[in-house]
Amino acid sequence: MANPAKAKGTAWESALVAYLREHHNPGARRNAQMGRLDIGDIDGYYLHALEAKAEKTITLSSYIAQANREAVHAGQPYGCAIVKRRMKGVADGYVVRDVATDVRLMNRLKDAEEILRSIAPTVYEDFDQRHREAA
Incomplete structure (x- = not known):
């Protein structure tokens, strides 16, 4: 090139x-x-x-x-x-x-996790633990 x-x-x-x-x-x-x-x-x-x-x-x-x-x-x-x-x-x-984009993304993630937690609490706990360990 x-x-x-x-x-x-x-x-x-x-x-x-x-x-x-x-x-x-x-x-x-x-x-x-x-x-x-x-x-x-x-x-x-x-x-x-x-x-x-x-x-x-x-x-x-x-x-x-x-x-x-x-x-x-x-x-x-x-x-x-x-x-x-x-x-x-x-x-x-x-x-x-930018901050506006990041806040929109975090709000989407928060809403999705709240939905998962309300529908399938055990699945949410496993999901949350797996991603906390990856950090």
């Missing part, structure tokens, strides 16, 4: 897809770029349009604006940027979203 910055971005996207396939969704994949109606860099991050960034200078505000815009295009409720941490692997990258 003639453009080193583009090659770095492509490598980061590929590494993210591999990580997501192993730890989250085996169907995760890179999206084709669609210009002004772009739907994010990676499909398969549950409920999100994902914008992958591997740049020397980090500009969170532009990343979040782009991710939120692309979430609308993709028909996803949430947008986020996953930003490469210099000299670190994928698991050490940063997932970034």
Whole structure:
């Protein structure tokens, strides 16, 4: 690839897809770029349009604006940027979203857990314990 910055971005996207396939969704994949109606860099991050960034200078505000815009295009409720941490692997990258998006996501999670707890308390207890142990 003639453009080193583009090659770095492509490598980061590929590494993210591999990580997501192993730890989250085996169907995760890179999206084709669609210009002004772009739907994010990676499909398969549950409920999100994902914008992958591997740049020397980090500009969170532009990343979040782009991710939120692309979430609308993709028909996803949430947008986020996953930003490469210099000299670190994928698991050490940063997932970034604005506070409004994060509050909406946490409210959805809270509501879902309350529903599960009311319908199947034992299942909820097992679920809660398993995820607390993973932290």
